[in-house]
Amino acid sequence: MVYWRSILFVFLGACSYGMLSTFVKLAYKAGFLPGEVSGSQMFLAMVCMWGVALLFSRQRIGGKQCIALMGVGVASGLTGILYYQSLQYVPASIAIVLLFQFTWIGVIIAAIMERKKPGIEKIVALILLMVGTLLSGDVFTGGFGQLNLIGIVFGLLSAVTYALFVIFSGRAASSGLSPYTRAAVTLTGAMLITFIIYPPSFLINGALTSGLLPYALPLALFGGIIPVLFFTLGVSHIGGGLATILSAAELPTAVLLSRIVLHENVSMLQWIGVLIILGGIAFPELIRKRRTNHTQTDTVSM
Numbered sequence: 001m002v003y004w005r006s007i008l009f010v011f012l013g014a015c016s017y018g019m020l021s022t023f024v025k026l027a028y029k030a031g032f033l034p035g036e037v038s039g040s041q042m043f044l045a046m047v048c049m050w051g052v053a054l055l056f057s058r059q060r061i062g063g064k065q066c067i068a069l070m071g072v073g074v075a076s077g078l079t080g081i082l083y084y085q086s087l088q089y090v091p092a093s094i095a096i097v098l099l100f101q102f103t104w105i106g107v108i109i110a111a112i113m114e115r116k117k118p119g120i121e122k123i124v125a126l127i128l129l130m131v132g133t134l135l136s137g138d139v140f141t142g143g144f145g146q147l148n149l150i151g152i153v154f155g156l157l158s159a160v161t162y163a164l165f166v167i168f169s170g171r172a173a174s175s176g177l178s179p180y181t182r183a184a185v186t187l188t189g190a191m192l193i194t195f196i197i198y199p200p201s202f203l204i205n206g207a208l209t210s211g212l213l214p215y216a217l218p219l220a221l222f223g224g225i226i227p228v229l230f231f232t233l234g235v236s237h238i239g240g241g242l243a244t245i246l247s248a249a250e251l252p253t254a255v256l257l258s259r260i261v262l263h264e265n266v267s268m269l270q271w272i273g274v275l276i277i278l279g280g281i282a283f284p285e286l287i288r289k290r291r292t293n294h295t296q297t298d299t300v301s302m
Helices: 002-018 020-029 034-056 063-087 092-099 102-114 120-136 149-171 179-197 213-238 240-260 268-301
Strands: none
Touching: 002 020, 002 213, 002 240, 020 034, 020 063, 020 092, 020 213, 020 240, 034 063, 034 179, 034 213, 063 092, 063 149, 063 179, 063 213, 092 120, 092 149, 092 240, 102 120, 102 149, 102 240, 120 240, 120 268, 149 213, 149 240, 179 213, 213 240, 240 268
C-alpha cells in the first residue's frame, strides 16, 4: 500500500508541476517580471507550509538534516528560476519539453550515484520517453530550430536542476521527521536561493496587491506546496530512478493546458508524442507488476 501510494504522490506532484507554465505565461501577459513571479511563489509557499508544519508537527530538526533539506530546496528554487526564464523566450509547450530532458539526465545521475545500471525496463521506458519528447517538441517539422537559443539553454539547465531535485528528495528523507517539516525546510531553501538571485522587491512595491496575488497563489500551491510535499512523501519509498520516470507526467499536463488555456498550436505529431510518453511512464510498472505476479505464482506452486 505504501509503495503504490508513494507512486501516486510522485505522479500527482509531477502533474502539479505541469500546471506551472500556464500560470507563468498568464502572469507575464499581465506585465509581471520573472523575479516577481518566482519570488512571490516561493515566499507564499514557504509561509503556508511553515504554518501547516507548526500546526500539525512541532519538531526539532538537526543541523545536518536542515542543510540537506535546504539543499533540495535550492535545486527546486533554481529549477523554477531557470524554467521561468525559458518561458520568456519559448512557448510553454516547448519549454516543458526542454525541462523534460530531466528524465534521461536523472536516470543517468541516479545510476552513477547508486553505482547500479538501470534495468532493461527503465531503458525501454527512456527510449519511449525520448521518442515522445522529439515528437512533442515538434522537432521533425522544423519548428524546434526556429526557437530562441537563450530559451533553449535556460530550459536545458532547468532539466539538470530538476533531475537533482527529484533524486535529492529521496536521499534527504529522514526517518522520524514529519513530511510537513521536511517540506517547510525545503521550501525555505528554495525561497532563499530565489531571493538571492531576485531580491524580493514585490514585498515593498505593491505588486502583490496590484494583480500579482491571483497568479502567485496558484503558483505557490502547484509549484511549491503540492510537489515538494508529495515528492517528500513519495520519492524515498520508490527510489530516484522510478521517480524520475513517473515525473514524466508533467509533460502531457503542460502540453494539454498550453493548448486549452493559452491556445498554443499543438500538432497531431505532438499529441502522438504525448501518448508515447504516457506509455513510457506506464511501462516500468507494468513489467514490475508482471514480475511480482510471476514470483507470487511460483511461491504458491512451491
